[in-house]
Amino acid sequence: MFKKILVPLDGSQFASRSLKYAVEIAQRFDAEIILMQVEKLATPVTVSNGPQLGIQSPAAAKIAVQIALDEDKRNIAKARRYLSRKVREIKGKKIVCSYHVNIGNPAESIILYARKKKIDLIIMTSHGKSGIVRAVMGSIADEVVRNSGKPVLVIRPNKRSKK
Template sequence: MFKKILVAIDGSEQSLKAVDSALELAQKVDSEIMFLEVVPPIPAFGTYKKALEHTIHERDEKMIAEARETIANSAKKFDELHIPYKSKVVIGDPAEQICLIAEEEHISLIIMGTLGKTGITRFLMGSVSSKVVAHAHCSVLLTR
């Protein structure tokens, strides 16, 4: 049924609920789990791109380290129950990367929270979960 589950996390309370749902489902159907956190890029164009290159690289490294820590914290319950998982951190548009990686990895279910970022960030970026539901090749379970 759901042999491969991708759990999209971002450290928000909603994504932690997605982790709990994945844990419950993995125990019932013996699924392979993949944790994915996508770090949004900093948009820089033209002459500013070269000037900001070092700053962007430092920010990306910091965000990737934080994402790995978030995944490690989220996966503790899986470790305790000896449920195997793999993890990945990428930089890019969150909805686009979630759908792309789900397809590349032959994922049968994506689990993610309905809310991540809030306020103006959500308004400007649009709803990641809405985009994933609209474009994913597989089933999507949204947690609240």
């Protein structure tokens, strides 16, 4: 039933909670787990040749672009280290596991990757935003559920009971 399970992670401890579900399902169905992290590109400051705020010289623009590229490289390297650790943990449980790092829009990247790799199940967390924050920012999990065409198991944060 489930042979390929995609688990998008963002490096947070909360997102890692989805791993225990992925491991249990993978063991039950003898499935492969693919961990994924999507990094957004660092945006250099605006380049302008007019009186607006921004960088005025080509040399300064080149420096700004280089700084953004260096930040992207650091973020990708950090994501790879994080995912490599998680892959080792999962492989220790005798499960086939690999990882993929992508750059771009998180929801769109997850959806496209799931289709391309013929993923059978996506397991991800939702940070539980609600109200105005969710209306303005949207939810990556919501977008994946609505547009992936794949079964999606969404893990929500535990609400602590007030005593």
